[in-house]
Amino acid sequence: MPTVSSDLLDGVRAAGPLQLGIAPFGLVAGVAAVEQGLSVTHALGFSSLVFAGASQLAMIELLGADAPLAIVVGTAVVINLRTMMYSASIAPYFRDLTARSKALASYLLTDQAYAVSIARYGRDGETDRFAYYVGAGASLWFVWQVTTVAGALLGSGLPPEWGFDFAAPLVFLALLVPTLKDRASGASCLVGGLVATGVVVAGVPFHLDIIVAAVVGVLAGLGVESLGGDA
Amino acid sequence: MPTGYDSATVWIVIALAGVLTFAIRGSFIYLFGRIDDVPPAVESALEYVPAAVFAALVFPALLAPTGDLAVSVGNEKLIAGALAALAAWYTERVLATILVGMGALWVLRFVV
Numbered sequence: 373m374p375t376v377s378s379d380l381l382d383g384v385r386a387a388g389p390l391q392l393g394i395a396p397f398g399l400v401a402g403v404a405a406v407e408q409g410l411s412v413t414h415a416l417g418f419s420s421l422v423f424a425g426a427s428q429l430a431m432i433e434l435l436g437a438d439a440p441l442a443i444v445v446g447t448a449v450v451i452n453l454r455t456m457m458y459s460a461s462i463a464p465y466f467r468d469l470t471a472r473s474k475a476l477a478s479y480l481l482t483d484q485a486y487a488v489s490i491a492r493y494g495r496d497g498e499t500d501r502f503a504y505y506v507g508a509g510a511s512l513w514f515v516w517q518v519t520t521v522a523g524a525l526l527g528s529g530l531p532p533e534w535g536f537d538f539a540a541p542l543v544f545l546a547l548l549v550p551t552l553k554d555r556a557s558g559a560s561c562l563v564g565g566l567v568a569t570g571v572v573v574a575g576v577p578f579h580l581d582i583i584v585a586a587v588v589g590v591l592a593g594l595g596v597e598s599l600g601g602d603a
Numbered sequence: 604m605p606t607g608y609d610s611a612t613v614w615i616v617i618a619l620a621g622v623l624t625f626a627i628r629g630s631f632i633y634l635f636g637r638i639d640d641v642p643p644a645v646e647s648a649l650e651y652v653p654a655a656v657f658a659a660l661v662f663p664a665l666l667a668p669t670g671d672l673a674v675s676v677g678n679e680k681l682i683a684g685a686l687a688a689l690a691a692w693y694t695e696r697v698l699a700t701i702l703v704g705m706g707a708l709w710v711l712r713f714v715v
Contacts, residue, residue, distance in 0.1 A: 383620075392697070392698050393696060393697030394697075396698050397697055400701070408606050411612060412615070414614075418618045422617060422620045423624070427624065431616065435606040435613060436606050438607045438608065441612070441615075441616055444620075449627065450652075450656060451660075452624050453625075453627065453649060454649065455624075455627055455628045456628075456649055457650065457652070459629065460630075460641040460646065462632070462648075463631040463632045465634050471662065474629065474632050477632055478625060481632075509609070513682075522668050528674045529667060531610045535705075538664075538705065538708055539704075540664075541684065543697060543701065544657050544664075544706060545657075545684065545691055545700055545704070546691045546695075546696070547653070547697075548657035548658055548660075548661055549688065550695055550697065557650075558654070560651040560655040561654040561655065564654065564656065564659045565662030566662060567659070568658070568659035569663045572670060573663075573667050573670070573671065573672045576711075581659060583658045585655060585659035586652060586659060587652065590651040590655050593651030593654065594651065
């Protein structure tokens, strides 16, 4: 009979290998915050209140560029829309939780916590699913907080000619590549990326590039899918 | 470029983004039981959000790092990014991607 605490520890262990990706990502997010003139407390605020790497990194860059605040927040929402997909997919496993546990589960819902948990749920019906999920999610949360603060403390000391700001698009690149599963997602990537570049190069005001690219890119993916271009 | 926004404004942005992010994540976890299925159209649209969004965050930084289109071998970020893309493809690891990309950028900048 699996116990609650052993399932919790299993979750922590399962998230272990993913921490190798979270840690440098967190450092980059911390460094980026101070490079854009934000404080260490702001960096920690982003990590604890938003707790969403890609969107917090994008928001930090938009704040640094003095983009309108509606665009900063709107871009974060668009980037985080993918977690709605995770929410839908994992919801059946959490339906019997209390409202408070559901709140914790929602707060901890990241790409990594989702991926680790859904893989386990598919394999094993005996697991205390919530304990396993919290083990994975909370340990990822902890490493994220520590590494963003470490990055923010380190950040102000880095020489600008080393170009550490380039680490941000590299993180996004590492997130992008595994999403390319078929022709339709490839079309979303290519069209989204090129539209965003076009918007930037054309000098369209208000930093609308990500929002516009997301809409056009998703339509491109749906278009290719409806043509039966899967494979 | 340091931001022109003051500290209080940044906190408002953080709080607002925090609430909205929580609402998105909690959406179906809370709704489930009331609507048992995600509308199929929503589901297939959401499926393409990650590729489109992450590409929108990557392409301009490589193809137009200064805001002007720069598709040439002289664009060190494009070359370094291409090598990092190979690393991402073969390792599927964030750390390896960062190391290859930053390493290539430094070689192009300080050695070549």
